[in-house]
Amino acid sequence: MAIISFNQPLKNDFFLLKISGKYKADMGQFFMIRKDSQSMFLNRPMSVYDIKKDGIIFLYQVVGKGTSVLASCKKGDEISIYGPYGHGFPLNVKGSIALVGGGTGIAPLFYALKQLRKNKKLKFIHVYLGLQKKNEFESNFNDYTDSLIVHYGGFITDYIQYEKYNVIFSCGPLKMLEKIDRQAKNHGIEHYVSLEGRMACGIGACLACAIQTKNGNKHICKDGPVFKGEEIFYYE
Amino acid sequence: MSRSLEVQFLNMILKNPIIMASGTFGFGREYAEIYDIEKLGGLVSKGLTMNPRKGNPGIRVWETASGMMNSIGLENPGIDAFIQKELPFMKSLNLKHIINISGSSLEEYIQACEKISNENVDMIELNISCPNIKDGGIPFGIKQSTTRKVVKETRKVVKVPLMVKLSPDAENLLKIAHVCEEEGADAVSLVNTFKSFAIDIENKVKVFENTYAGLSGPCIKPIALRMVHEVSKSIQIPVMGIGGIMTYQDVLEYLMAGARAVQIGTANFINPKVGEMIIHDLEKYISNQPIENISEIIGIVD
Numbered sequence: 001m002a003i004i005s006f007n008q009p010l011k012n013d014f015f016l017l018k019i020s021g022k023y024k025a026d027m028g029q030f031f032m033i034r035k036d037s038q039s040m041f042l043n044r045p046m047s048v049y050d051i052k053k054d055g056i057i058f059l060y061q062v063v064g065k066g067t068s069v070l071a072s073c074k075k076g077d078e079i080s081i082y083g084p085y086g087h088g089f090p091l092n093v094k095g096s097i098a099l100v101g102g103g104t105g106i107a108p109l110f111y112a113l114k115q116l117r118k119n120k121k122l123k124f125i126h127v128y129l130g131l132q133k134k135n136e137f138e139s140n141f142n143d144y145t146d147s148l149i150v151h152y153g154g155f156i157t158d159y160i161q162y163e164k165y166n167v168i169f170s171c172g173p174l175k176m177l178e179k180i181d182r183q184a185k186n187h188g189i190e191h192y193v194s195l196e197g198r199m200a201c202g203i204g205a206c207l208a209c210a211i212q213t214k215n216g217n218k219h220i221c222k223d224g225p226v227f228k229g230e231e232i233f234y235y236e
Numbered sequence: 237m238s239r240s241l242e243v244q245f246l247n248m249i250l251k252n253p254i255i256m257a258s259g260t261f262g263f264g265r266e267y268a269e270i271y272d273i274e275k276l277g278g279l280v281s282k283g284l285t286m287n288p289r290k291g292n293p294g295i296r297v298w299e300t301a302s303g304m305m306n307s308i309g310l311e312n313p314g315i316d317a318f319i320q321k322e323l324p325f326m327k328s329l330n331l332k333h334i335i336n337i338s339g340s341s342l343e344e345y346i347q348a349c350e351k352i353s354n355e356n357v358d359m360i361e362l363n364i365s366c367p368n369i370k371d372g373g374i375p376f377g378i379k380q381s382t383t384r385k386v387v388k389e390t391r392k393v394v395k396v397p398l399m400v401k402l403s404p405d406a407e408n409l410l411k412i413a414h415v416c417e418e419e420g421a422d423a424v425s426l427v428n429t430f431k432s433f434a435i436d437i438e439n440k441v442k443v444f445e446n447t448y449a450g451l452s453g454p455c456i457k458p459i460a461l462r463m464v465h466e467v468s469k470s471i472q473i474p475v476m477g478i479g480g481i482m483t484y485q486d487v488l489e490y491l492m493a494g495a496r497a498v499q500i501g502t503a504n505f506i507n508p509k510v511g512e513m514i515i516h517d518l519e520k521y522i523s524n525q526p527i528e529n530i531s532e533i534i535g536i537v538d
Contacts, residue, residue, distance in 0.1 A: 042299045082508060200297045200304060200505040205262040207311045208297040217290055
């Protein structure tokens with residue numbers, strides 16, 4: 001059990017949740033989180049938004065029962081947290097990179113951005129965010145990116161200048177990831193996607209989050225959540 | 237370590253009565269990275285079939301009040317790959333390993349059981365109760381006639397202890413348990429998940445592509461406990477209790493109801509270290525009790 005340091009409501013049902021303690025994770029890894037409640041039996045997978053010296057921060061949006069329970073949490077409440085789990089984004093990337101996030105898919109990209117800043121082999125890092133409405137957390141990205149492009153409504157994929165990048169990390173709705181992957185293939189870009197999945201255990205035991213890939217059945221929690229785009233989006 | 241939790245189940249001495257249930261613990265590898273799983277009494281492998289299975293399409297888990305439903309569909313690497321890649325790891329662990337076998341035809345059960353029995357495993361758990369594979373129509377464990385057939389035929393090829401995992405959906409659970417005993421099963425484990433249903437009201441469609449799914453978790457515990465109580469009173473062979481165990485108190489209830497050991501399933505998803513926690517709590521419990529060994533409470537409640 002850990003203690004919540006804050007659970008700050010943002011616009012459009014987004015929340016920033018900070019849990020106190022010492023944490024370590026690779027970019028793109030996730031934790032399993034649960035508030036003991038009648039209407040929240042299973043843990044929820046949440047990727048890392050940020051890690052501070054005294055705690056870990058998650059960005060989430062209320063979309064169903066579990067996230068509604070989380071939204072009702074207050075400072076000082078106890079909460080279960082397990083992790084980090086899964087395989088995240090690769091550290092050893094070169095050239096220029098774009099991070100593309102749609103909706104709650106934005107969450108892992110902030111931590112990824114901060115980690116990538118330590119990679120001196122990168123020429124520049126651009127961030128693209130697709131949201132329904134303007135939100136408070138967007139500006140956090142400004143401190144670490146060379147260029148921040150935010151678009152409200154519609155498709156963020158229409159605004160990406162693919163020719164500029166060697167690598168793309170993306171996270172968001174499957175349709176968005178697939179669109180990016182097509183372009184990435186055309187432009188010879190190394191593309192990594194972070195997937196979301198319905199899961200019970202988070203460690204590869206329940207097999208709920210199976211996904212068909214080019215290389216057979218994989219499990220989002222253990223083999224992912226980050227995969228090469230070409231492994232997920234393939235055409236027979 | 238004190239031996240106050242040691243129990244005997246058939247010919248096996250278990251360090252404690254805590255065994256991890258099939259389908260919730262893989263082959264042990266994932267949890268071995270999280271804690272020292274050799275503290276456990278034993279573990280049951282993910283359900284295996286003769287040939288590899290990809291499992292069911294669509295949604296595979298669904299949360300419900302105090303429980304969950306699953307429709308994994310026995311995704312597994314098949315017997316041969318298991319024997320080659322996973323069994324050596326399970327055997328290397330200092331705990332009892334039980335291999336769970338499923339099938340969609342009698343022939344498949346026999347073939348798989350024979351192969352696994354030849355590997356000299358600690359025990360086979362015959363899964364005649366998975367609600368999530370449809371190939372053979374209803375599971376073997378629903379009717380007495382099909383239960384009799386599958387237990388009789390697999391018994392002929394199984395040289396190691398054979399435990400049959402019963403379905404709570406059986407037409408007559410007590411009679412089915414008797415059939416298992418008559419046909420030479422060494423033990424029974426119960427219960428598997430309950431056949432259950434969920435509807436996505438927003439889209440007015442069923443949640444699971446396979447229509448029905450298996451319900452597990454604390455919501456089934458009082459019913460499962462009643463079944464364990466009834467069955468253990470009416471047969472001579474030992475019973476392994478399963479169903480919604482989350483805490484050491486739940487374990488004690490199952491033991492007092494007549495189970496000689498228990499399996500923990502869904503709780504592993506909620507707290508990956510639940511096995512370690514329960515064993516620790518049981519040790520504390522017994523140190524405050526006027527008994528030497530946990531076996532003394534088995535079946536103590538009429």
